[in-house]
Amino acid sequence: MTDTPAPTGAAITLSGCGKTFPDGTCALEPLDLQITPGETIVLLGPSGCGKTTTLRIIAGLESPDAGGKVLFDGQDVTQLPIEKRNVGMVFQSYALFPNMSVIENVAYGLRVRGVAKKERLARAAEVLEMMRIDQLAERRIDQLSGGQRQRVALARALAVRPRVILLDEPLTALDAALRDHLRAEIDGLLRRLAITAIYVTHDQAEALALGDRIVVMRHGAIAQIGSPRDIYFRPADDFVASFVGVTNRLEGAVRGGRFETAAGSIAVAGPDRATASLAFRPETAVLCGAGDSGLRFRVEQVHFQGARQRVQLGAADGGRLVVEAAADAVLVVGDDVGLVLDPARFVLV
Amino acid sequence: MPSADRLAKLFLIPLGAFVLAFFLLPMVRLVAVAGSGPNGLAEYLVLITNPRHFGTLIATLLLSATATLATLAIGVVVALFLGRNRFPGQKALIAMLTLPLAFPGVVVGFMIILLAGRQGLIGSISQSLGMGRMVFAYSMAGLFAGYVYFSLPRVMVTLLAAVEKLDPSLEEAARSLGASRAQVLRDVILPGIGPSLMASGAIAFATAMGAFGTAFTLATRIDVLAMTIYTEFTLSANFASAAALSIALGLITWGVLALTRNFAGDRVAAAG
Ligand SMILES: Nc1ncnc2c1ncn2[C@@H]1O[C@H](COP(=O)(O)OP(=O)(O)OP(=O)(O)O)[C@@H](O)[C@H]1O
Numbered sequence: 073m074t075d076t077p078a079p080t081g082a083a084i085t086l087s088g089c090g091k092t093f094p095d096g097t098c099a100l101e102p103l104d105l106q107i108t109p110g111e112t113i114v115l116l117g118p119s120g121c122g123k124t125t126t127l128r129i130i131a132g133l134e135s136p137d138a139g140g141k142v143l144f145d146g147q148d149v150t151q152l153p154i155e156k157r158n159v160g161m162v163f164q165s166y167a168l169f170p171n172m173s174v175i176e177n178v179a180y181g182l183r184v185r186g187v188a189k190k191e192r193l194a195r196a197a198e199v200l201e202m203m204r205i206d207q208l209a210e211r212r213i214d215q216l217s218g219g220q221r222q223r224v225a226l227a228r229a230l231a232v233r234p235r236v237i238l239l240d241e242p243l244t245a246l247d248a249a250l251r252d253h254l255r256a257e258i259d260g261l262l263r264r265l266a267i268t269a270i271y272v273t274h275d276q277a278e279a280l281a282l283g284d285r286i287v288v289m290r291h292g293a294i295a296q297i298g299s300p301r302d303i304y305f306r307p308a309d310d311f312v313a314s315f316v317g318v319t320n321r322l323e324g325a326v327r328g329g330r331f332e333t334a335a336g337s338i339a340v341a342g343p344d345r346a347t348a349s350l351a352f353r354p355e356t357a358v359l360c361g362a363g364d365s366g367l368r369f370r371v372e373q374v375h376f377q378g379a380r381q382r383v384q385l386g387a388a389d390g391g392r393l394v395v396e397a398a399a400d401a402v403l404v405v406g407d408d409v410g411l412v413l414d415p416a417r418f419v420l421v
Numbered sequence: 422m423p424s425a426d427r428l429a430k431l432f433l434i435p436l437g438a439f440v441l442a443f444f445l446l447p448m449v450r451l452v453a454v455a456g457s458g459p460n461g462l463a464e465y466l467v468l469i470t471n472p473r474h475f476g477t478l479i480a481t482l483l484l485s486a487t488a489t490l491a492t493l494a495i496g497v498v499v500a501l502f503l504g505r506n507r508f509p510g511q512k513a514l515i516a517m518l519t520l521p522l523a524f525p526g527v528v529v530g531f532m533i534i535l536l537a538g539r540q541g542l543i544g545s546i547s548q549s550l551g552m553g554r555m556v557f558a559y560s561m562a563g564l565f566a567g568y569v570y571f572s573l574p575r576v577m578v579t580l581l582a583a584v585e586k587l588d589p590s591l592e593e594a595a596r597s598l599g600a601s602r603a604q605v606l607r608d609v610i611l612p613g614i615g616p617s618l619m620a621s622g623a624i625a626f627a628t629a630m631g632a633f634g635t636a637f638t639l640a641t642r643i644d645v646l647a648m649t650i651y652t653e654f655t656l657s658a659n660f661a662s663a664a665a666l667s668i669a670l671g672l673i674t675w676g677v678l679a680l681t682r683n684f685a686g687d688r689v690a691a692a693g
């Protein structure tokens with residue numbers, strides 16, 4: 073019996089890991105990243121920004137360009153192939169073995185480690201139970217729904233008690249309702265197991281909900297690393313701000329402790345600046361009567377969305393904003409309104 | 422579209438008559454000839470009751486089976502190599518490897534003689550190495566080489582297509598779970614290309630069972646079924662035996678094909 077110790081996450085360090093493919097494509101500029109044990113890190117970014125490449129370098133499926141190093145718990149594993157790294161992987165296509173039943177899939181990692189049949193089936197059954205799919209044990213893969221396949225893929229990766237689990241857009245192939253449900257489930261599971269997880273997605277909602285930290289990537293480089301709150305409320309630049317949800321932007325200048333724009337002015341901290349822009353999220357602004365605040369806009373569109381209303385405002389200089397209002401607020405297109413901004417929740421750049 | 426259906430059915434009648442005339446009638450005739458010899462209906466079992474014929478049957482089966490297995494083994498290695506690697510000249514190499522597709526058995530036999538015959542390449546090399554002239558073209562070994570040579574291009578093309586269709590993430594998933602190269606081959610690649618292995622193996626086997634041109638070119642003394650049928654038919658003018666042997670050869674080969682088709686079909690269904 074080859075029993076691995078109870079799962080404890082590995083610390084992962086990438087140092088100077090770049091990747092240029094043989095055809096000359098530079099997929100990744102040399103990047104550094106520290107991941108602490110048990111942490112859930114989300115790699116977020118648009119298509120082609122190098123998320124999968126980063127994940128595959130950590131997994132050992134791709135080797136970094138010369139000079140790049142991958143460390144697990146301080147130990148250099150750069151030259152170690154994936155089969156020796158003890159990482160669990162969940163693929164977007166699930167990659168379940170079609171010639172094996174559900175339980176055989178889940179037990180496969182134990183089988184190649186030489187665990188006796190009875191023992192490995194018992195352990196696989198345990199994992200299936202944890203994922204609440206024990207009733208599917210004898211099914212063939214083509215008899216499973218998408219959500220069930222997803223669970224089997226996760227169970228298979230976890231059954232060998234890996235030090236790290238790597239998930240490449242695991243929910244993209246599922247419909248929205250199932251995605252939310254499984255996301256919550258995966259979140260709970262990763263936290264309970266205290267396993268180091270690296271989760272790739274291009275869905276900002278998924279990233280914000282799951283990550284302890286989020287790595288926003290762009291063109292093969294890291295644009296920002298931070299907690300979901302940091303990323304959301306204090307985006308490092310325009311790219312991050314626009315990628316992570318809708319952001320409003322007012323252009324103007326800072327003079328004598330006030331930010332002045334076409335719609336009016338509000339008090340801000342900081343020195344004078346000839347040009348400045350003020351960015352904030354739709355839900356951080358509160359509508360009020362025209363004249364009750366320093367900023368004044370015209371209501372251009374109102375969308376009723378059930379719990380909230382989404383309101384598009386226009387400024388005198390043609391600038392547009394999107395804000396939210398309570399469902400019962402009376403808003404008439406063409407009327408003027410005021411806007412109150414929370415100084416703690418906008419950024420001046 | 423019932424009228425179109427009716428039209429289709431109308432066309433089926435001449436087609437049916439055609440199939441009947443060209444496929445079934447000669448076969449019926451073959452069965453009749455086999456039963457009309459001096460031995461009467463006992464002739465049908467001549468393959469089993471005649472010890473010489475029975476020996477030939479076993480030799481033919483063994484030869485075809487081993488040649489098929491060898492072809493598949495080489496085919497898998499070549500297909501995996503060509504399917505996994507990209508290098509300059511690859512397309513040209515694949516095209517070259519499939520060139521023998523066009524050769525009839527006679528040409529393949531001729532090439533085997535050039536390779537392993539009395540004046541052959543292998544003989545010259547082995548002689549210059551001081552091991553004596555190695556000549557095996559005119560024996561079962563020569564025939565074996567000929568069958569492999571003949572079937573390899575077909576098998577390789579089929580397997581290459583199957584390898585290229587395999588989902589690479591399956592292999593990566595197996596490796597992430599700790600599987601070695603050999604385990605990946607056993608648990609992922611071979612099951613993945615299983616249906617193609619079955620199908621191309623069945624074709625190779627059927628081809629080897631019935632191959633005549635190669636055997637005829639190499640030596641008329643090699644005892645394989647197709648050769649025996651030829652000698653019974655032309656030299657001994659023993660039509661009944663030749664017909665009975667033909668029917669037996671046809672049934673055995675057809676049975677193997679049907680069996681693998683069933684088996685492969687199940688596998689395909691299981692693979693989803
Ligand atoms: N094997 C390869 N050979 C050449 N270029 C590659 C290879 N794999 C990826 N690339 C390129 O590297 C870049 C990054 O690819 P990567 O798969 O990491 O992106 P991604 O962020 O995962 O995108 P997506 O969200 O679409 O999956 C892309 O421009 C891609 O075309």
Ligand SMILES: [Mg+2]
Nearest residue numbers: 123124125240
């Ligand atoms: Mg990707």
